Amino acid sequence: MDSLKYINHYSEITKTEVLELIKQDKLALHLKTKYPNPHVIKTDKALFSYVNELKNAHIKNAPTLSKVLYDGKINVIHNALGTHHIISRVQGSKLKSKNEIRVASMFKSVPQEFLEMIVVHELAHFKVKEHNKAFYNLCEYMQPSYHQTEFDVRLYLTQMDIFGKIDEWN
Structure with missing residues (x-):
């Protein structure tokens, strides 16, 4: 069951269904059928624009983003898929803050919906710090x-842990 560490808190029925897809080597096919095309946001500049568009469309009064980028070290160092940082610095008599979002590089070649989910999650943290009902509602x-x-x-x-990347998304 260690192969199901990402869905360990789901129901036994769900885990059994996923195990069956894994045994039949159909998990990748299931995902490719549901999400056939990878996104086209490959550069940090394009990611910055994409994240700002989402922020401006949904949480206009959230702080301005100073940096958004793909980070190859995230899943190794932080054991996360994305991170958000609010960095405060004293400049003279003023306190300046910089807001950053970093997305794991593995999300350069996934469907648009997956990238959007990671970005939405990190953006929501600028408004709600904890993973609570208000956070998930946002x-x-x-x-x-x-x-x-x-x-x-x-x-x-x-799928990545067991079999590696899904070929058509690379």
């Missing part, structure tokens, strides 16, 4: 399919 507001997509990202991570 995520659902920004991406109505958030919970389903989060589950499917967990399936993707399971």
